[in-house]
Amino acid sequence: MPLPNQVQAGTASEKYMLAPDVVETPILDREIKLISNATYMFSAIYANNNIIDNCYIGTKSGICYDYSKDNDLTADYDPRKREWYKKAMARKGNIVWIGTYTDSAGKLEITCAKAFKDANGNFIGVVATDIILKQVIDKIIGLRIGSNGYAFLLDDKGAYIAHPDYMQAGFNVNARENASDTYKKALTNMINGKSGTQKISIKDKEYYLAYNVLPATGWSLGLIIPIKDVVAASEASKTKIDGYSTATQKYINQSINDIVWRFFVLFILCLVFFVVISCQLAGKITKPIKILTAGVKKISAGEFNYKIAVTSKDEIGELADNFNKMGTDIQSYMRNLANSIAEKEKINSELNVAADIQNDMLPKIFPKYEHINGLNLYAKMQPAKIVGGDFYDFFYMDDNQTKLCVVIADVSGKGIPASLFMVIAKHIIKTSVLNSENLSDGISNANNLLCEDNNTSMFVTAFIAVLDLSDGCLEYVSCGHNPPLFASNTEEFRFIKVKKALPLAVAEKIIYQCDKLYMESDDTLVLYTDGVNEAANENNELFGDNRFINILNRCHNNNIENIDDFLRQEISKFAGKAEQADDITTLFIRIVPKD
Missing domain, CATH: 1.20.5 (Single alpha-helices involved in coiled-coils or other helix-helix interfaces)
Structure with missing residues (x-):
C-alpha cells in the first residue's frame, strides 16, 4: 500500500502512513495489509456517492489509512490526536458528528465517525468519512421567498455557511459583526438553537426573519422577507420555513445514515472475512518465522557472516x-x-x-580599566558549541582615554558560520565607530558594510555604548538587542528603555538613533545576550527576566566579577542536565569613586 507522497493528487486512491512515534514491525505490517482490503469497500462507496470527499481509518496502533483524491497528509500526522478519533473512541461505538469546516479546496464539509472493535470486543480504531455539503448549500442559496425574500444558513458559531451574497467581494462571514441590534439579537437566538420569527432591520429597511434549528448539526436555517411583502402572511411564512427546515434535515439525515450504515456493514463483513483468512495463513507463516528468529539471534550476537x-x-x-x-x-x-x-x-x-x-580575539585584560577614571569593567563569553556567535568588545575612542566604547552582540545561528560572521562584525563595528563623527553614523555605516554580499542572510543584534568618563554620560544604540539592566547605589536593577531598531545586516540605509543615560558613583550597567534570560531547563522552562533581575539584586553590592560568577552558577543550577542551547555572554560596567 503506497504512502501519501507516492500517489498522484486528484485521482481517488488508497494510501497510508504511520504516526511519528510508531515503529514498523511485522505485526504492524500484517495489520496494514489487512486494513488495505478496505479499498474494495471504500472505492465502491466513493464512486457512487458524490457527496463523499474522503474515507479513512485511524487505528490505536498509529496507522492512518485514507481513500481519497488527496495526498496532503504530513509526516507529523497522528490520527489518534485528531478530534474525530478522540470523540469516536470516547463514544464507544456510537456515531459522532464533528462540526463543519472548510477544506483546502474551499469545500464546506462535516465529518461522521464511529469506533470499531476487534474479534475480542476491544475498540481498536475509528472509521470516518467527510461529507460535502455543497448540494444543501446550493439549494438554500437558490431558495427565493416571493420577489425579494431569500434564505441563508448559519453555523453554531455565528458564521454564514450559505448566503446569496457569500461570493460578493467584501462579504463578511461573521453574521453578527456590524449587524443592527435587532438583527444581532435574532442571530444570537439562532446560534443558541432557538426557533422563531422576529422583526429586524438591515440597512435601515424592515424585514421579518423566521428561523429554525437543524438538530443534527446545530445549524440554523433563516428566511428573510421584507415586511411589505409579508405583513398579511407572516404565520404562513413560518409554516413554509418549518417545511423547508424539515425537508433539509430529512435530506441530510437520510443521505448520511444510508452512507454510514452501508459503509459500516460492508466494513464488518470484510473484517470478519480477513480475520478468518489471517488465521488460516498463520500456520503457514509460523515455520519460516521460527527460522528467521533463530537467524536474527545469531546476527544480533555478532555473527554478521x-x-x-x-x-x-x-x-x-x-x-x-x-x-x-x-x-x-x-x-x-x-x-x-x-x-x-x-x-x-x-x-x-x-x-x-x-x-x-x-577566544583570543575577545579582550580579557580588564585591570587596565579598573580604578582608572573611576571605572570597573568585566566581561565573559561562554559558547554553546565549540565556537560561538556572541562577542563583546571595549576600546577607547580618543588618545586621552576619556571616552570608552563598549559593545555586546549576538550573531544569528550558532557554530562555525556564526563564529566567522562574528569575526567580520566585530572588526567592522569597531572600525566604523572609530572612523565616524558620532555613534549614530558609526553604527549606520557598520550596518551598510555588513549588508554587502550577505548572501547567507545572517544578522547581528548589538548594543553599542560610548561612556564619557569625564561626566558619566552614556550614549547608546540598541540594534534589536536585549535592553540592558541598570542599578544605582540606592535602587535595585531595572531595565532601561531603548529605541526599537532592526538588527545589523538586515537592511541597508537605516539610521540608528541614540539614547543617553548619566551614570554616577556606584552605578552599575549590565549588558547581556539572550542566552541568559532564555536559558532552558529539562522541562523547557525559561530562566526568564524576573529570575535574572532577582539574582542580580541579591548580590548587588558584590564586585562585578563575583556577580557574574554567581549569575552563571544560578543559570547552570536552573538548567540542570539540559544542554546549553545558546551562547551566554555578559558585560558589567560599574562607576567607582575616583581616588
Whole structure:
C-alpha cells in the first residue's frame, strides 16, 4: 500500500502512513495489509456517492489509512490526536458528528465517525468519512421567498455557511459583526438553537426573519422577507420555513445514515472475512518465522557472516534477505565508523584551535580599566558549541582615554558560520565607530558594510555604548538587542528603555538613533545576550527576566566579577542536565569613586 507522497493528487486512491512515534514491525505490517482490503469497500462507496470527499481509518496502533483524491497528509500526522478519533473512541461505538469546516479546496464539509472493535470486543480504531455539503448549500442559496425574500444558513458559531451574497467581494462571514441590534439579537437566538420569527432591520429597511434549528448539526436555517411583502402572511411564512427546515434535515439525515450504515456493514463483513483468512495463513507463516528468529539471534550476537536460510518468495523471505543484507551492511558500517571516528577527532581538534583563536580575539585584560577614571569593567563569553556567535568588545575612542566604547552582540545561528560572521562584525563595528563623527553614523555605516554580499542572510543584534568618563554620560544604540539592566547605589536593577531598531545586516540605509543615560558613583550597567534570560531547563522552562533581575539584586553590592560568577552558577543550577542551547555572554560596567 503506497504512502501519501507516492500517489498522484486528484485521482481517488488508497494510501497510508504511520504516526511519528510508531515503529514498523511485522505485526504492524500484517495489520496494514489487512486494513488495505478496505479499498474494495471504500472505492465502491466513493464512486457512487458524490457527496463523499474522503474515507479513512485511524487505528490505536498509529496507522492512518485514507481513500481519497488527496495526498496532503504530513509526516507529523497522528490520527489518534485528531478530534474525530478522540470523540469516536470516547463514544464507544456510537456515531459522532464533528462540526463543519472548510477544506483546502474551499469545500464546506462535516465529518461522521464511529469506533470499531476487534474479534475480542476491544475498540481498536475509528472509521470516518467527510461529507460535502455543497448540494444543501446550493439549494438554500437558490431558495427565493416571493420577489425579494431569500434564505441563508448559519453555523453554531455565528458564521454564514450559505448566503446569496457569500461570493460578493467584501462579504463578511461573521453574521453578527456590524449587524443592527435587532438583527444581532435574532442571530444570537439562532446560534443558541432557538426557533422563531422576529422583526429586524438591515440597512435601515424592515424585514421579518423566521428561523429554525437543524438538530443534527446545530445549524440554523433563516428566511428573510421584507415586511411589505409579508405583513398579511407572516404565520404562513413560518409554516413554509418549518417545511423547508424539515425537508433539509430529512435530506441530510437520510443521505448520511444510508452512507454510514452501508459503509459500516460492508466494513464488518470484510473484517470478519480477513480475520478468518489471517488465521488460516498463520500456520503457514509460523515455520519460516521460527527460522528467521533463530537467524536474527545469531546476527544480533555478532555473527554478521551468518546467512538466514529462508527461501520463500513471500514477505518472510524478503525479510530474511533484508536481514542477510543487514549483516553485510553492518560489517561495512563498522569499517566506515572507524574511519568516521578518526575524521571526527581531526575535525574536533581543528575546532578546538578555532575556539582558542576566537577566544583570543575577545579582550580579557580588564585591570587596565579598573580604578582608572573611576571605572570597573568585566566581561565573559561562554559558547554553546565549540565556537560561538556572541562577542563583546571595549576600546577607547580618543588618545586621552576619556571616552570608552563598549559593545555586546549576538550573531544569528550558532557554530562555525556564526563564529566567522562574528569575526567580520566585530572588526567592522569597531572600525566604523572609530572612523565616524558620532555613534549614530558609526553604527549606520557598520550596518551598510555588513549588508554587502550577505548572501547567507545572517544578522547581528548589538548594543553599542560610548561612556564619557569625564561626566558619566552614556550614549547608546540598541540594534534589536536585549535592553540592558541598570542599578544605582540606592535602587535595585531595572531595565532601561531603548529605541526599537532592526538588527545589523538586515537592511541597508537605516539610521540608528541614540539614547543617553548619566551614570554616577556606584552605578552599575549590565549588558547581556539572550542566552541568559532564555536559558532552558529539562522541562523547557525559561530562566526568564524576573529570575535574572532577582539574582542580580541579591548580590548587588558584590564586585562585578563575583556577580557574574554567581549569575552563571544560578543559570547552570536552573538548567540542570539540559544542554546549553545558546551562547551566554555578559558585560558589567560599574562607576567607582575616583581616588
